[in-house]
Amino acid sequence: MAQGSREDVYDLLAARGVSRRDFLRFCGTLTAMLGLSEAYAPQVAHALEVALPQPRKPVIWLGLGLCTGCTESMAQIGYPDVPTVVLDLLSINYWETVTMASGESAEKAKQDTIDAGGYIAVVEGTVMEGADGNTLRIAGKTGLEHLREVASKADAIVAVGSCAVDGGWVRGRPNPAGGTGVKDVAGKLGFAGKPLINIPTCPVNPEWIVAVVVDALLLGKLPELDEIGRPKLFFGSSIHDNCPRRGHFENGEFVTEFGTPEEAKGYCLYKVGCKGPQTYTSCPITRWNRKQSWCVESGSPCIGCGNLNWTDNDAPFLNRVRDIPLGSLGNVKPESVAYAVGGVAAVGLVAHGFGMKAAGRVGDGPPMEDMKAYDRKRMKKGGGK
């Protein structure tokens, strides 16, 4: 069937226990996720109606140096629910954590999918290069070999979670196991020309994956990406800019110790180290676990897990000023680096609590902040710890 009729779709949905009302609600959620106006909801619904009865797109979900947190996170999706994604939207033919087959049977399912081509490769976990790739061994081969094979015939590659994007915590200094990201081995493993979508944070937010998949599969286009391959839609504005606690920041109302009445009032966590100002993700809007909460709402400062090399660039997590590791020189206070790289202006920024800004010039730190004059004034009042 080239194109399903409306009735086919609703029969299919009814068989899954999904009512028309649920379906339209799902379309409304997706429309918002895709950054479209509500007026587009009927068009999204139509695109889904056409696409749903088509043969399901094959997916290989390749787990590398992982904690399985991104798979776990995928299981925490709201709409569409997990069975719909796994059984109806996609055909996930290989997914170590979930797949029924084991051993050679599982590897055969993967190989059959590779041979047939035309699939999406989802990569979870760090690319392990240590011990010639032997820090990750699956089915008698290194993880690098698996990545090379799976990437070779994929239509597109989606790196989910900070570990797959750039190595995540595993590549934190001194990177003992040789961790790196999918984008960093694309040339070496021969898939540099393939579309690569990076969806960081630790773990990944499943709503972003589904939105990207819907974008790509059902609406027939890849999402617009930023300079490091992240969908601009979800990684285009800072947490600070969308934070519900922003008003308290403007008013100079801060939490200075955990578990205090200031926290109960929802004051700003800037002084206890929140990395919201230099972290560009849509967490405050997308939220987590079927939109139940997100880090700052629970009373914790953001630790910047969506930033490149986050465990080095964003630590210490509970402080504004950080030490910068410089190899054999040991740890250096950001003030001294600021002097070295930026002179007086950089020192000024550090003094105002933006140690990260100077730090961003060391290694592949987070992007420089575009600080607003008004914020800078408030920084003086709020101060760094």
Place this chain on the structure above:
Amino acid sequence: MARTVIDPVTRIEGHLRVEIEVENGVVTDAWASGGLYRGMETVLLDRAPEDAYYIAQRICGVCPISHGHASTMSAESALGIKIPNNARIIRNIIEGAEALHSHVLWFYTLTALDYVDVSSALKADIGKTYELAKAAGTRPADFKAIQERLAKFVEGGKLSIFSQAWFGHPTYKLPPELNLIAVAHYLEALTIQGDAAEIIAIMGGKFPHFMTSIPGGTAWVPTEDKISRIVYRLAKVKAFIDEAMIPDTLAIAAFYKDALGYGKGVGNFLSWGVYEDASFDPKKRFMPRGAIFAKNGLTVSDPKQENLAEYVDHSWYDQAEDGLNPAQGKTHMAFSEYSTDKQYSWVKAPRLDGEPMEAGPLSRMLVAYLSGNEAVKTIVDGALAALGTPGKPAPATALVSLLGRVAARNLEAKVIADQMVVWMTELIEALKGGDSKFFEPARAADGSGAGLWEAPRGALGHWMTVKGGKISAYQAITPSTWDMSPRDKAGKRGPLEEALVGAPIMDAEKPMEALRIVHSFDP
């Protein structure tokens, strides 16, 4: 001799290879190989002690709460912090929510497919399925719609996560109707595990990986709104465990009683204890601390962390760093080649008093049962009666088996679900009484300490030394380090390896029984 290899072992957390020798349909030897080294303990060095909490929990995406708690406890122990009572109760509730999430996910999503033939559910008679559900006392569902959905899915030809599954394997024993009930609950469990995870999200920002159990207490301050959202979700999860998971376990177990006869393992059990008591005494934790050694029968002794040693004779680490106590432990990789005669795993071989110890719900339930935990005693005695013959319950030693290990995890889910209600009441009463303390700042800048705790899958320890305000030493022994351990210096097998030996294998090409044993440890 012919060897059978399962690599990768799927439906687990991480990467595992299992190799078995099979002779005349019985496993005669076994090797478990962990396939991944990430270097967490080294990455944590030279960082602020409170930062370890955020990073160390990322050892495991299924049990980050437990790793977070063990890490934060090791920092508190090193820095001399005693957390406020409110923080203690809040951590118990988050920990319990993770256990409920994990056990539900494990039973239905990860291991059920070893016992439930999904393809057979297509043959189920719908009327008989309802009758069977009623007789088994398990939750009904729209069985007809689910069977139709399954049929359409299979007709579609693309089998997704069921590609290359061992449908129709001769070791499957359930009637089609029970298979259909299990498939219905497999789907429902995917929602329920998420409800349990929502409790963590409300208290910790998100799951997996949570934000609030920082050294010193908790960053989460409860409000009436948040408490009511937790209670609602807890009621939903608890109802599913009572009305589906427990009756399903008993109904399925009745067809697999042969699994009482193998998969025993080393017979040594370790629990560090979990769910802190107001006294902060690990022996009084809700699931208490204790060790059981096979040579002493079913009696509980107190495990001493000084008597731990980690061996690397068969692991890809610097061979000079062999037999160290984790407080002085070192981890430097030294890969050579995969050889079951020499080194064959990234997992070390931890030993307590020289013995390999099984970690997990079976260890905790046995220790709690023998220590006189009333809730555990009641439910275990009930299960033993069901597993025996009328008027003659199975002995407690029957639990030391494949089926016992599976049952212990599901029974523990019920015990914790019940206790969660007690903890919520405890928290509400404390708040009503005016207790508004949630956090205690650090005093000392240096020190050494340990966080000895339990993940849903077993005994967990984190060791931290702080010098000059920075972490100078860090080691962890996870449940899977215990259970998936390779051989030690003396050549003693690890718990999984030992549990595989003696198991019957009907089809060496598709060793389902071995897979069941591996999954029973929830690695």
